[in-house]
Amino acid sequence: MSTYSNKYAHDFWAEFDNLRRETGLQVSKYGQGVGKMNAGFGRTWGKRLANWPHLLLTSHLLMVHALAFGGWQVPAVRLLWLAALGLFLIWQPFVAGEQRINGRQASVLLGAALLSTVLLGPWLLLVWCGVLAATIGGRAVGTEQRSERAGYLLAFGYLIGLAVLGVVPEISPAAQIDSALRHSLAVFMPMALPALLLFPARAPRRKSGEAFDLFYGMLVFLVMSVLVLGALAYMPIGGAGYVESLFKTSMSVAGALLLVAWAWNPRAGFSGIGSAISHYLLSLGMPLEQWLVHLSEESEKNADPARFLTAAMQRLAATPWVLGISWQMSDGYGEVGESSPHRHVCVAGELTLTVHFRHVPSPALRWHVEWLLRLAVEFYLVKRQSQQLQQLGYAQAIYETGARVTHDVKNLLQSLQVLCYAATQPGDPAEVAGLLRRQLPQIADRLKSTLDKLQSPQADDSETIEAELWWRRLQDRYAHAGIAWQGTPQAGPAVPRALFDSVAENLLQNSLAKRQREPGLPIAVIFDGASLAVSDNGSAIPQALAKTLLSEPVPSNDGLGIGLYHAARQADSLDYRLALAENRAGLVRFVLSPLRPLPAT
Incomplete structure (x- = not known):
């Protein structure tokens, strides 16, 4: 303790020496001050003292103690109240104590200090002890360091003792205690104040939210008021002395606080009063x-x-x-x-x-x-x-349906052009008539299905057809196109007609257009009743184009650039997969395959 106290005193005199050098105050080695202070001494002195909050608080409590034990009746001792107010203004955690004040503020403060000095009495001291206790309690709540909090609790306990043992007996003649005990308290209580200096404290952060907790400060003031008034009220009711009334009242208040603390923050699963108040x-x-x-x-x-x-x-x-x-x-x-x-x-x-x-x-x-x-x-x-999003989805469905219908109409037009070309070629008229008789109803049926999509953008494309029948109709449509047909599907399995028509038309039209750029290009179609493959022996598709060919619309010189994109999306919706299986010079092959077994017709 002595080592810590010496260090505390050494730090204080070091601060004082710095203050002396900054303000120009000269101190002789014998402790006699000579010289003068500059104009900023007062502000610098207040700033230095603000960094020693416990020293200010100790000095203030010592002066209040002198006033509480009868000193308020002595005019010379009453003047200590002005010094106590000055120390409190520097210590208080609300406004910076070293801050300059203007003339109007100084006049108001001086008037309030002089008026309180004139009206100083036990009641004013009691109220002041309650206000000071509330300020210390609200300050202690925002303190994180245990040592600093312990110092504030010591000061708070000292204030409680000062109020109930020093001030209250000055108010009521009935609240008297033994004169020897009161004299001992007046003499020996201040000896506990230097212990406050043993607990380091930082200067309050007046501009932050942790400087003072108003709620806890008000709660402390009310508890102290209940303690004092309860002790005074219990004396005539219980017929007890002041010390006994004070003891019983303090025990009752302590028990009530423990009960409230348990209900506020319990440990047994109950949500607590704090939760209810916060909720409200x-x-x-x-x-x-x-x-x-x-x-x-x-x-x-x-x-x-x-x-x-x-x-x-x-x-x-x-x-x-x-x-x-x-x-x-x-x-x-x-x-x-x-x-x-x-x-x-x-x-x-x-x-x-x-x-x-x-x-x-x-x-x-x-x-x-x-x-x-x-x-x-x-x-x-x-x-x-x-x-x-719903409106955009509907508009997108209309757009995609329109694009698909446009592409289907283009494919139908190309099929009609193939039939017209076959009809103009020399040959057996009966064979040409049979071709037209077989193909025109199919084209009319496909055109009807295409127009139905315009009326219902979300129309179902899952109508199936026997795989063998679909294969014969596809060969009839492209009988004169010079295509190698491979595969003999058996009767029984069924395939989605719209999907296979769309994929076959797009792949074959693209291959035929590629043949015009590369004359003599062989084209082969392989169908086994479940999977459809279209291949040619021409040049490979550029890699940049191959990556996006089935996932988004692409630029095209021969069509709209959306045929294979819509065909791939249509395949995904019907549990099929359209993929570019081979892409190299001499072999380009697309494959449409099911993801699950096909149903039988």
Whole structure:
């Protein structure tokens, strides 16, 4: 302890020496000060003292002690009150003690200090002890270091003893204690104050939120008031002396505080009073959980964003502190209840919500209403985006269907051109007539299916056809195209007609167009009743084009560039896979294969 005290004193005199050098104060080696201070001495001195909070607090408590034990009746000792107020102004954790004040502020402070000095008495000292205890208690809550907190608790306990043993007996003649005991307390209690210097304390961070806890400070003031007034009230009721009344009252208050502490932060699974109070302060009449339930219910009932918002605002308007609500959207306006001059506006993009209150709202209520409105806005925006995505999805379906229909019409036109070319070639008229008789109904049927897709963009393409029948019809359509047909599918398995027609038409038309660029190109089609393969012996497809050929539309000189893309997507929807199996010079092969066994007809 002695080593720590010597270090504490050494640090103090080191600080004083720095102060002397900064302000120009000269101190002789015999301790006699000579010289002068510059104009900034007062401010620098206050700043230095603010870095020693426990020294200021100890000095202030010592002066209050001298006043509490009868010193307030002596005019010379009463003047200590002015010095005590000055030390408190430097120590207090609210405003920087070294801060400059203007003339008006100085006049107000000086007037209040002089008036309190004139009116100084036991009641004023008792109230001051309560205020100081509340300030110390609120400061101790924001302290993280145990040693610093212990110092504040020591000062708090000293204030309690000073109030109940020194000030209260000066107020009431009935609250008397033994004169010898009171004299001993007056003499020996100050000896505990130097122990406060043994606990290091940092200067309070007056600009931060941890400088003072107002809630705990008020709680400390109320507890101290209950202790003092309860002791005074128990004496006539219980017929006991002041010391006995003080002891019983303190035990009762301690028991009540222990019970409240257990209920506030319990260990046995009960949520506690603290949780209930926090829940109430955050809810303000409408808990967030209940509001979320209301929003979820209205969201399920109303798919339209405007109707949902109207229903949600009607729920909010039913609360007692709301007089009316109005909202403005890009495509409409709504209002529930009445308007008032007290309002809160929430703006989110194109949506503006205005809540009209019955009375002037507090900042906490505005914050709470802002949260409620933000939650409603998020639900509204999600519904609005869902509606827009649904519209975009429908527009995309129409676009993709139109693109597919356009490509199918192009394939039908090419099939008609092949038939017209076959009809103009010399040969047996009966054979040509038979070809037209077989192919024209198929082309008319395919054209009808294509037109049906325009009326129903989501039409089902899963209509099946016998694999052997489809294979014969494909060979008839391209009988004069010089294509090598390989495969003899057996009767029984069925394939999706629209898918195989689309894939075969696209692959064969692309191969025939490639033959025009590379004359004499052999083309082969292989079909085994389940998988279809189209190959040629020409040049390879460029790698950049091959990577995106089946996954997105591509530039094309011979067509629209979307045929194989739509064919691949159509295959995916029907559990098939269209892939570029080989891509090298001399062999380019596409394969359409099922992902599961085919059904029988």
